[in-house]
Structure formats: structure tokens, C-alpha cells
Amino acid sequence: MTSSAAARPEAIRQHNLALVLSEVHRDGTLSRADLTARLGLSRSTIGALVAELTDLGLVEELVPTGGARAGRPSHVVSPHPEGPYAIAVDVDIAHVTTAAVGLSGVVLGRHVLALGPAASSPKAITRLIIDSIPLLQDMVRGGEPVGMAVSVPGTVDRRTGTVGFAPNLEWRNEPFGALLQSAARDLPVDVGNDADLAVLAEHSRGAGRDCDDLVYVIGRVGVGAGIIVNGRPLLGHDGHAGEIGHNVMDPSGPECHCGKHGCLETYIGDNALLTLAGVPTPTTDDKMHTVFAAARGGNPRALSAVRRIAESLGRGVAELVNVLNPDRVILGGTLSEVFDVAPADVLTAVERYAMDAPGQTVELSQPAFGEDSALMGAAEVAFARLLGDPLSWRPRRAAAAAR
Ligand SMILES: [Zn+2]
Known part of the structure; x- marks a missing residue:
């Protein structure tokens, strides 16, 4: 497609679904009226987009009760309580924190593991992270993971997930991302530097918004x-x-x-x-x-x-x-x-x-996130693909049932 070609209706729909889901993700709960005003789309278009995101199991709509003034109350759109969640991981020198983080940045469950000096090899940390996934799954209400992103205190090649240099873990050129990806099977894995992820979270929804x-x-x-x-x-x-x-x-x-x-x-x-x-x-x-x-x-x-x-x-x-x-x-x-x-x-x-x-x-x-900025930034990275293309969301259980 050349740059002058008109966008096809499917591309516009995909783009608008991404906009609506990203707004709900950033703010948690929004009325249809808020969405209409923010995105400059018609009420009927917003209604159709929200209905599609609801069918995908990504958001839910509620009609507020009580306190109704004159006129119809605007429907309120929130992340679906059993929707997808990100597996966010923060590897520090002394511990590894893993968390299930839902859309809108709500922490649904968290697991903290202390690290001894002997436990900080890439292989040992990979094991700890993978072993914590079922524990996190037990803490959520029934959603499924969309991806995993891991914060490390070192330099990271974001394309390969290789950690170039993490002096305090004594890692040099460790293919940590590849190791994690092979252990996580079909769950997409990203690795990022702790400060890069922290600034991302604070910029998207924290003290640098x-x-x-x-x-x-x-x-x-x-x-x-x-x-x-x-x-x-x-x-x-x-x-x-x-x-x-x-x-x-x-x-x-x-x-x-x-x-x-x-x-x-x-x-x-x-x-x-x-x-x-x-x-x-x-x-x-x-x-x-x-x-x-x-x-x-x-x-x-x-x-x-x-x-x-x-x-x-x-x-x-x-x-x-x-x-x-x-x-x-x-x-x-x-x-x-x-x-x-x-x-x-x-x-x-x-x-x-x-x-x-x-x-x-x-x-x-x-x-704004105290000690959790890097962890929250990891969740942002894990959600990025879904937020860019909500139609890509295929819960594994539904996919398995369809086979
Ligand atoms: Zn130095």
C-alpha cells in the first residue's frame, strides 16, 4: 500500500478499537460519553467499538445505578474482570518479583522470591519465574496471560532479549530472553532495562504523565x-x-x-x-x-x-x-x-x-508507583501488542475449544 492510498474500513476499525482499548487501559473506567469526547467519534461508532471489545472479552459495560440525574446515564466501560493479564517480572539483586497485572494496571496477584548469591544465574532465575506462573494463575479470577515482560538491572538488546552487561548480577552477554522464551513456550516474552521500563510506566500513567x-x-x-x-x-x-x-x-x-x-x-x-x-x-x-x-x-x-x-x-x-x-x-x-x-x-x-x-x-x-515502577513498565510492554491490535486477542481456552 502506498502512503497516498486510502485506509480500508477494516484498518480504520482496527485502529479505532486500539484507541478505545488504550483509553480504557490508561484510565481504568470511562463512560461512553468520555470516550466519545476524547476520541471525536460518534456515539454510535463508540457503541459499536465497545460492543466488539466486549465480545472479545476485553471490556465490560455497566449502567450506573443510583444518583441518576435528568437524562440517560452514560454506560461505564471498564476492563473485563476476567480479561487478559500481563505477567510482569522485576529481577533485582536481592529478589525477583512476579505479578499478574490486569488491563488498567491493576495488580491481581504478586509473588516475591528472595535471591541468594547462588540463585542469580540466568538459568536459575528463569526457573523461578516459570515456576511462579501457576501461582499467579491461582490468584487471578480466570483471565489468561497475554505475554510476559521482565525488567533486569542491566543493558538489554530489546530485539533479542540478550542482556549485554548486568554488573551486579555478574552477567555478560547472557541470552536471557531466548532462555525465557523457550521455557515460556507460546507465551510472548520481552526483556527490558529496569530504568527504561520504570520511565515508561511513570510516563504512561504515573508521576510523568x-x-x-x-x-x-x-x-x-x-x-x-x-x-x-x-x-x-x-x-x-x-x-x-x-x-x-x-x-x-x-x-x-x-x-x-x-x-x-x-x-x-x-x-x-x-x-x-x-x-x-x-x-x-x-x-x-x-x-x-x-x-x-x-x-x-x-x-x-x-x-x-x-x-x-x-x-x-x-x-x-x-x-x-x-x-x-x-x-x-x-x-x-x-x-x-x-x-x-x-x-x-x-x-x-x-x-x-x-x-x-x-x-x-x-x-x-x-x-507514583513507589518500588513498582519497573514492574508496571514491564506490564505495559507485555500489553503493547494487544493494545495495538485488540483483534489479535485469542484466549487459549477458546482457541482450544474451537479446534
Ligand atoms: Zn562503573
Whole structure:
């Protein structure tokens, strides 16, 4: 088809179904009147599209009862409670979280597995994830999985799912996506970088919904950034954009997992905070909670440790501000707590180190999804095919019955 050819009616119908489902997915519950106003389509067209999505088992329509004013109440459209769900997975250094996430981002069930050092090979993590699928299925009301997407703390080739480098898991060139795909059989599998997925979730339905130049800085044991420029993800030539954790702040600084010295991660990652607070590494959730609780309670050493991290974080943010001029920077993972305990130290450092103009306009905020931004972003990726083409939805049970 040439670019000047008129779209065929089926293509228009498919496009409009995708628009309606995407609106319901983003907002959860919408009236037919909302949909009509947002999409600029006629009431009868919206009615027909909603009926088709209802037949596909993707949405349900209810007529609101009570509180009726003059005129007919508008039907309310919501995701079908037994509709498809995404299997979203967040692989962190210390645990693997798997969740069943329904349309509109509702978490239907979740399973958290602690990881010992010996359990973090790609093969072992694949096993844990696959074994959790039936447990998640037991927690949902009867829908079926549409796909699985996995967040990892490392660089990822999105086409192949190969993890190039995940220093804190000690993975190099691991064909994790291929391994997962062969274990998941016919369930489509995607793998993405944690910060890239986190910024996607916050941009689509969280703390960055209203801005198109957005950065999400994730700080756990590792540090990275997910970047949206002009409303689109910035992934770089081969997916390595945003690896700010390995920007060298001082070549004579502490040794980093990546082999260099003085990377930003060695100044603002979890291990840096524990070391400054006098708590032995390796990092655990309990140790981190203890340090933040002590800092909030006014313990001088813990508070001074958090403030040192806050100052270095502000310097790191200032570099991002000078390069990207974002309108908002979301601080996620433990950096969200650093910002909560010592906001003035972060802001003062941004002001001190960034150029005046972009430094004055940038807003800093905490993520809307707390620790779940990457997990929610994984769900967005798993739903992407369905949202782009709702007619592709063929529940396996229905397909099996038709055979
Ligand atoms: Zn490094």
C-alpha cells in the first residue's frame, strides 16, 4: 500500500478499537460519553467499538445505578474482570518479583522470591519465574496471560532479549530472553532495562504523565536512568543510553563492579550509603530500612550519610539536566527515600552544578508507583501488542475449544 492510498474500513476499525482499548487501559473506567469526547467519534461508532471489545472479552459495560440525574446515564466501560493479564517480572539483586497485572494496571496477584548469591544465574532465575506462573494463575479470577515482560538491572538488546552487561548480577552477554522464551513456550516474552521500563510506566500513567521530557533515575545497588525525549523513549544506538551509574565522577574514587573507578554508582548506590553509615555490605532491604529510619530519627551518622548521598545525587542530576533539559526528574528506588529525607541537599546541589536556566525549571519528584515502577513498565510492554491490535486477542481456552 502506498502512503497516498486510502485506509480500508477494516484498518480504520482496527485502529479505532486500539484507541478505545488504550483509553480504557490508561484510565481504568470511562463512560461512553468520555470516550466519545476524547476520541471525536460518534456515539454510535463508540457503541459499536465497545460492543466488539466486549465480545472479545476485553471490556465490560455497566449502567450506573443510583444518583441518576435528568437524562440517560452514560454506560461505564471498564476492563473485563476476567480479561487478559500481563505477567510482569522485576529481577533485582536481592529478589525477583512476579505479578499478574490486569488491563488498567491493576495488580491481581504478586509473588516475591528472595535471591541468594547462588540463585542469580540466568538459568536459575528463569526457573523461578516459570515456576511462579501457576501461582499467579491461582490468584487471578480466570483471565489468561497475554505475554510476559521482565525488567533486569542491566543493558538489554530489546530485539533479542540478550542482556549485554548486568554488573551486579555478574552477567555478560547472557541470552536471557531466548532462555525465557523457550521455557515460556507460546507465551510472548520481552526483556527490558529496569530504568527504561520504570520511565515508561511513570510516563504512561504515573508521576510523568503530563510531561514529554522526563528522566527516571533508579538507584538500588546499581544506578541507571530511563529517558523520554519528546514523548519517546531514548534507548541509544544499541540500548545503552542512560547508563549514568557508570559515569566516572572521580578516577581516583572507589572501584566499581564494572571495573572502572569512581563511577556515580559508587557514590549514590545502596552500598555507598551503607558504607557511609558504617553498616557492613552486602545490601539487604532490612539494612537499608534501618539506616533510613535512623536518619529520620536524627541519628547523626545515618543522617550525615544520607546527606552525603543527596549531595552526590544532586550533582548527577545536574549533569542530566545540562544534557537533556528535562521538565521533570523522578528519583526512584532508594534515591526516592534519599530525596524524602534530605530534599534540600539534593536541590541545592542541582542548583549549584547545573546551568542556571535548565536547573531552575526542572522539577524533582518521587515515583507514583513507589518500588513498582519497573514492574508496571514491564506490564505495559507485555500489553503493547494487544493494545495495538485488540483483534489479535485469542484466549487459549477458546482457541482450544474451537479446534
Ligand atoms: Zn562503573
